Amino acid sequence: MGTTQLETVPEPKYWHLRTVLSEALDSEFSVGEVLPNERDLAARFGVARATLRQALEQLELEGRLQRRRGVGTTVAPPRVGVAVGDRPHAWPGAAGDVWEPLDSELAPPPATVAEALGTDREQPVHTVRRSRVTHGRPVASELLYVPSPAVPALSAIDTPAGAPRARAVLRALHHLELERQESAVELGSAGADEARELDRLPGAPVLVVTTRWSTGKRTAALSVATYRADTCRLTFGDSGDVEIHDTPEPRAS
Amino acid sequence: MGTTQLETVPEPKYWHLRTVLSEALDSEFSVGEVLPNERDLAARFGVARATLRQALEQLELEGRLQRRRGVGTTVAPPRVGVAVGDRPHAWPGAAGDVWEPLDSELAPPPATVAEALGTDREQPVHTVRRSRVTHGRPVASELLYVPSPAVPALSAIDTPAGAPRARAVLRALHHLELERQESAVELGSAGADEARELDRLPGAPVLVVTTRWSTGKRTAALSVATYRADTCRLTFGDSGDVEIHDTPEPRAS
DNA sequence: CAGTGGTCTAGACCACGCA
DNA sequence: GCGTGGTCTAGACCACTGC
Numbered sequence: 074m075g076t077t078q079l080e081t082v083p084e085p086k087y088w089h090l091r092t093v094l095s096e097a098l099d100s101e102f103s104v105g106e107v108l109p110n111e112r113d114l115a116a117r118f119g120v121a122r123a124t125l126r127q128a129l130e131q132l133e134l135e136g137r138l139q140r141r142r143g144v145g146t147t148v149a150p151p152r153v154g155v156a157v158g159d160r161p162h163a164w165p166g167a168a169g170d171v172w173e174p175l176d177s178e179l180a181p182p183p184a185t186v187a188e189a190l191g192t193d194r195e196q197p198v199h200t201v202r203r204s205r206v207t208h209g210r211p212v213a214s215e216l217l218y219v220p221s222p223a224v225p226a227l228s229a230i231d232t233p234a235g236a237p238r239a240r241a242v243l244r245a246l247h248h249l250e251l252e253r254q255e256s257a258v259e260l261g262s263a264g265a266d267e268a269r270e271l272d273r274l275p276g277a278p279v280l281v282v283t284t285r286w287s288t289g290k291r292t293a294a295l296s297v298a299t300y301r302a303d304t305c306r307l308t309f310g311d312s313g314d315v316e317i318h319d320t321p322e323p324r325a326s
Numbered sequence: 327m328g329t330t331q332l333e334t335v336p337e338p339k340y341w342h343l344r345t346v347l348s349e350a351l352d353s354e355f356s357v358g359e360v361l362p363n364e365r366d367l368a369a370r371f372g373v374a375r376a377t378l379r380q381a382l383e384q385l386e387l388e389g390r391l392q393r394r395r396g397v398g399t400t401v402a403p404p405r406v407g408v409a410v411g412d413r414p415h416a417w418p419g420a421a422g423d424v425w426e427p428l429d430s431e432l433a434p435p436p437a438t439v440a441e442a443l444g445t446d447r448e449q450p451v452h453t454v455r456r457s458r459v460t461h462g463r464p465v466a467s468e469l470l471y472v473p474s475p476a477v478p479a480l481s482a483i484d485t486p487a488g489a490p491r492a493r494a495v496l497r498a499l500h501h502l503e504l505e506r507q508e509s510a511v512e513l514g515s516a517g518a519d520e521a522r523e524l525d526r527l528p529g530a531p532v533l534v535v536t537t538r539w540s541t542g543k544r545t546a547a548l549s550v551a552t553y554r555a556d557t558c559r560l561t562f563g564d565s566g567d568v569e570i571h572d573t574p575e576p577r578a579s
Numbered sequence: 580c581a582g583t584g585g586t587c588t589a590g591a592c593c594a595c596g597c598a
Numbered sequence: 599g600c601g602t603g604g605t606c607t608a609g610a611c612c613a614c615t616g617c
Contacts, residue, residue, distance in 0.1 A: 396615030
């Protein structure tokens with residue numbers, strides 16, 4: 074600081090700031106601690122607030138910071154490892170599920186989903202909304218699409234709307250022999266609705282996990298789950314959701 | 327005020343813009359087409375350039391756009407599905423590998439890597455740099471860490487530096503019985519070096535895939551691969567890297 | 580060289596959380 | 599009501615690409 078020696082290298086200011094702040098976070102701050110506000114920080118580093126914010130944005134993207142309007146910027150805990158994959162308990166309908174069913178409706182799905190399911194454009198599907206919570210924080214929001222032919226027993230909807238109906242669909246799924254599974258992960262941004270559910274702003278970066286289950290050749294279910302990219306590390310394979318980061322929120326207050 | 331009907335809903339301008347542009351992309355543009363420049367677009371929508379840029383940033387994050395300094399903004403092709411996971415040909419050292427070895431050196435690794443490997447802080451490891459190319463475009467850059475005890479035959483480095491030495495390490499790995507594999511995916515941002523290799527700017531969003539291979543209880547290799555988040559969809563499980571998006575770059579020119 | 584996107588500034592006002 | 603982060607503006611200059 075003071076006599077910055079980077080005049081010769083046209084490294085962007087915000088990038089340099091990111092590095093400086095990142096090192097400061099490592100050495101001088103602890104999880105949960107609140108940083109000075111953006112105006113003060115910008116003044117301290119002699120940059121415009123926009124520039125300072127660009128650096129903070131990077132750090133938030135990397136899961137190092139957490140910013141909340143009206144509150145402040147705090148040092149984020151290490152990312153939570155969430156199991157996504159072969160683990161049975163991640164399967165829809167399994168006992169000890171990590172997902173909480175919210176509601177379900179039977180209607181024609183979006184075009185892209187119909188295509189992925191291989192069903193007709195007008196074929197109604199059960200759409201189950203579920204929410205995943207870890208450490209008391211919402212980490213993911215899911216839409217689970219189940220073509221009604223896959224669960225014929227449900228054709229007569231005699232369960233009350235809301236969570237009970239969602240659970241009924243999951244139970245029906247559980248009775249099937251779900252076979253193989255394939256998934257894909259890509260970066261997306263939270264829509265207004267998802268953002269609300271994940272306690273983020275619209276456009277927040279999310280990891281979109283698309284998974285397909287099938288019984289034989291039939292696609293029995295398609296799940297589109299959006300995870301908070303800032304707080305989650307998706308794990309595949311053995312080590313599952315073992316919470317290595319046992320940081321039980323020491324509640325720095 | 328004008329008769330815009332969104333006065334009641336304080337939806338951010340950039341978000342609204344993103345939606346409008348997104349729909350325009352769907353209906354009025356085709357892959358590879360170049361958009362008007364940012365100043366014109368901003369003027370056309372009656373917003374500041376910064377606001378317009380915020381919308382473009384979103385769309386780029388979602389893989390809809392591609393921006394290049396000095397060139398312009400173009401409509402991006404659909405994301406490329408890259409197989410990450412159980413497929414043998416993704417294993418280090420396997421034949422028909424999708425990775426291209428660049429070079430290798432033997433040195434103590436970063437602290438975090440040593441910890442993940444479970445090796446001593448000073449224990450030297452082979453660090454192999456590899457690059458993954460799909461459709462002629464670089465999509466990922468990898469650092470593969472192999473503790474030297476895992477490949478004792480290599481202790482005498484009699485291969486020339488660069489790609490040959492990297493290949494030697496991979497060959498040695500190939501002779502081992504690599505057993506189980508676990509991986510994690512998280513969002514990161516490209517460092518200056520990775521950015522260069524991926525043909526992006528520093529701070530570009532990347533998907534970081536950390537994978538561990540072991541022989542018995544020993545960790546034989548640790549891979550940290552960073553994929554371009556804007557252009558890649560990581561696939562796990564069956565459907566592998568089948569290129570559904572066969573778009574062979576019709577070269578819109 | 581002209582034109583593009585990338586960086587940066589110095590302001591203003593808004594939406595939200597909390598006391 | 600006050601302090602926070604979030605949005606937005608209108609400008610300037612820089613770095614890069616390609617002609």
